[in-house]
Amino acid sequence: MATMRAARLNITDRTLSVTDVPRPTPGPGQVLVRVKAAGVCLSDVHLIDGGLSPLYLKGDTVTLGHEVAGVVEETGPDVTDVSVGDRVALQAGEHDRRGRVLTRGVDYDGGWAEYALAREDTLVPIPDDLPFEQAAIIPDAVSTPWAAVTTTGDVRPAEAVCVWGVGGLGAHAVQLLRLAGAAPIIAADPDEQARERALAFGADVALDSTSADFLTRIGQLTHGRGLDVAFDFAGVPIVREQAVQVLGEHGRLVLVGLTSKPLEVQDGTRFSYLRQQVLGHYGSEGRDVVQLVDLVRAGRLDFSRSISGVFSLEQAPEAVERLQNRVGSPVRLVLRP
Missing domain, CATH: 3.40.50.720 (NAD(P)-binding Rossmann-like Domain)
Structure with missing residues (x-):
């Protein structure tokens, strides 16, 4: 069985560890993405310190990371609009069949890993000249304030x-x-x-x-x-x-x-x-991420100043500690698996 490295949080005792796990296989309508960058958010910190808890997680362990960008590695059956090699950002969540909002890296496995599984309809194509580190933070770090400004506010x-x-x-x-x-x-x-x-x-x-x-x-x-x-x-x-x-x-x-x-x-x-x-206000909708990527493509937005530090996946605990203690007053820290 193929394996990969992933940063997993045990919700019962709030321990974070980088470990080997089975590499997922995409099912119908799903895509396997090789993760190139994943943002570290205060929500991740609060999941680790117990300030937040998943509502719909099946089991007691989850791979963190809801800000993710990478390259399509493999497609499952019935995938029609995505091809291997496509550069994509992943929406921070999805709706289940009951209409509930599930958050990536909270209610199901996220992108603090070498690979991430995603539904085809949660992928957003990104321009070739947009660095993965910047693309990864658009879902949530940018889309949440965008929705707060344009929709709620x-x-x-x-x-x-x-x-x-x-x-x-x-x-x-x-x-x-x-x-x-x-x-x-x-x-x-x-x-x-x-x-x-x-x-x-x-x-x-x-x-x-x-x-x-x-x-x-x-x-x-x-x-x-x-x-x-x-x-x-x-x-x-x-x-x-x-x-x-x-x-x-x-x-x-x-x-x-x-x-x-x-x-x-x-x-x-x-x-x-x-x-x-x-x-x-909480989070954003899929259209917000699409709008922001379009604005980047049109030259209206630049997030190069937003990346305050880049860490390897093995350094995930260190990145969490730096964000928790606001070392250097970071905007966004990013993991590069």
């Missing part, structure tokens, strides 16, 4: 926005808000490196969210009107409290960062009078 040109938390997703949100025509784009983060990165990615202003005059500065930058849209990519209660205070009329607070803590609106009357909204 429904950002329009010249709307005033603020992004709290300029890490892996927030940095891309800033870049994508620039593309969408938001103005001004304010970035908020206590980390100086993150603020400098936000400016490089297109923010008009980057503020320390722990500064005593932080809320006053947002009022000044929006000429007293408040924010049209506030994005929480940090998942921290204080961020949400700050955001609600500086929302303007019809302002929307989009919750992207995950937390189990409650959200409290201090002045419910003001919130209702100004007809403000709190909107939950």
Whole structure:
């Protein structure tokens, strides 16, 4: 039996190990992809530390990795639109027959491995000149903020926005808000490196969210009107409290960062009078990844600044530790099996 190396997480005791496993064989409508790059996400970290748990995983062990790009190695029966050698990115999840959303690397095996199995309809062709490391992070690291900006937040040109938390997703949100025509784009983060990165990615202003005059500065930058849209990519209660205070009329607070803590609106009357909204956001749809690849192909987007480090598959535990401890304030770390 052919084998391959894979980084597997035991959900019972949360241990991560790189080990030999059987190499999968594609069935009807399935494709085997030789993985060229796989992103390391905070969701992976939270799966390892117990902050997240799979909802639909069969068994107690899973190969991590929901951000994946590679080359088609083998096709199963009934595959018609994909050929061996095609360069592809993999959607971060799929719908099962019951309509449930299953996440790759969470509910079924992902791409922290030499090979990954995927349904044909979850593959997105990528341009020959797009490096695999950059293609891999488009599902989730880029598509999640893209969907938050364009769909949930429904950002329009010249709307005033603020992004709290300029890490892996927030940095891309800033870049994508620039593309969408938001103005001004304010970035908020206590980390100086993150603020400098936000400016490089297109923010008009980057503020320390722990500064005593932080809320006053947002009022000044929006000429007293408040924010049209506030994005929480940090998942921290204080961020949400700050955001609600500086929302303007019809302002929307989009919750992207995950937390189990409650959200409290201090002045419910003001919130209702100004007809403000709190909107939950999670992930993206398949069309979002396709749109982003098309924008890269058209020269509108460049993710070369997003790759903060590349590691071998055997170094997966080290990459997880670096991301968990924010060593070097990374945007995205990538595994190269």
